Amino acid sequence: MNVRLSLMRRISQGFGLLLGLFGFTGIGMTHIIFPGLHCYACPLAVTICPIGLAQNLVIYGTVPYFWVATIVAYGILAGRGFCGWFCPFGTLNDLLSFRKVRINGIASYSKYAVLIGTIIAAWMFADTMFCKVCPVGGLEASIPYLFLGVASVNRPFLLHLGVLVAVLAGMVIISRFWCRYLCPMGAILSLFNRISFLHLTLNPNRCSWCGDCAKACPMGLQPQEEYDSHNCTKCGECTTVCTMDAIQLTFSPQVERSRRVIPLLLNREHDQGGS
Template sequence: MSSRRIAFQGVTAILQNSWFAGFLRGRVWRGSSKAVCVPGLNCYSCPGAWGSCPIGSLQAVFNRASDRISLYVAGLIGLFGVVLGRLVCGWLCPFGLAQELLYHIRSRKVRVGPTRLRYLKYVVLAVLVILMPLLVRDSFGVGDPWFCKLVCPAGTLEAALPLMALNASLRGAAGWLFAWKATLLVATVAASVVVYRPFCRFVCPLGAIYGLFNRVSFVQLTLNKDTCTHCGVCADVCKMGVDPSVHATDPECIRCSDCVAVCPVHALSLGLQSSQRKQGTTTN
């Protein structure tokens, strides 16, 4: 299951960044498709990206001078959340794939269980994605995309590095801000080798949004309480620190299906909520 999922993530990452001419020319696609948000964290400025990042789009909504919030962007993110929840993180996010590939590098691994650090991503969402673009503005009444500007390692990896590699003028203009973000990227890469998806677990504001939908999304990880023996195998295999036998709709669950694959009594299943209920399976 894990290898199939990683292959699926690879295909979706390529499809989301399939304007290959951009990588050769060092240019960003600016066609009409950029008005559409892709589901996962994928930088708008990646040379191959044909769509927009949901977090970048959300900040653009909040930082403009008109003070009117676009329901289109919020609605599209909400649609992804209602239908898929954090399945997006586990199956459709290019930066999630990058972290998983790094974790497969042979090294001593550090298993991190449930920790209060998981709440940091909600702080990042509230402060850098919503409040600062709304409240911190220049003399023209326009704010900055603070998360993209100060933090996002996906943007550094997918956009800044390939564009600078092809554009000498950009390399010459690089200053302290690029050095800061490059440092964050290096730290994220190093952490991803030893800790499973550290950015997803502790920092990503998009994961915070989708996690809020896990309990109500159409796609659900469900538990048959009559079958479950509480053997603990599912909790042992979960790299996100979730115990599906206790809380199958945990906001940290990325619907990777590893627990489904190892359950000895087949008490766990992943699928549409309505079909699961017909089979007599209960959501925890």
């Protein structure tokens, strides 16, 4: 068991939360785009929500050079690793990951529909429509402002709260429900998963196909086959349970040819051998 990796991830998630709430120091909004989904309307936010900003840039018709540069930099570094290691809402997903069920398939592509819908809605209505239903905004802005006595229980608040409750329920029923199916930031970062420096590597010669990694995966993947999946958050849970050290989390360019075909072939041989 790689306890050290788990500890490092918790510390990293702590840093994510710290950056998200750094406004407690009194500094105002900075120019940093947050590498995850974190509402800039949060009273303690000092960073910019990438999805909120993207909608505004669509509304204003700005060619998003700065946004693209930042997102690509994040993507190259870790891809969806930020979901597993840094995003505060991802951390909440983690904390509520009680049922690591395997429901992926075509449903996991729904986050791309959310992303495209977010952009189209911003363009069509010239408004940040996603923000009005974003559960992160509900948790980090609407509720705090209610307790600060600034917001009131009105229709926008109830809409936020309703979505938040539904998403939280989804997280309890299906581990990392939001990250799997709905997160538009996860959809963007997932595009970089197969080239990001932070990635999983599989040594098929060491894999015993025991399936322990699949049981541990909060995204419902089978890491021995889908170690480069667009859904993988690089959380490393699979590496901590792998007694054979077949799967490892590494930080390097993925320049070698894909070895995806190898485990698939081996899996077939394994299945044949087992029958």
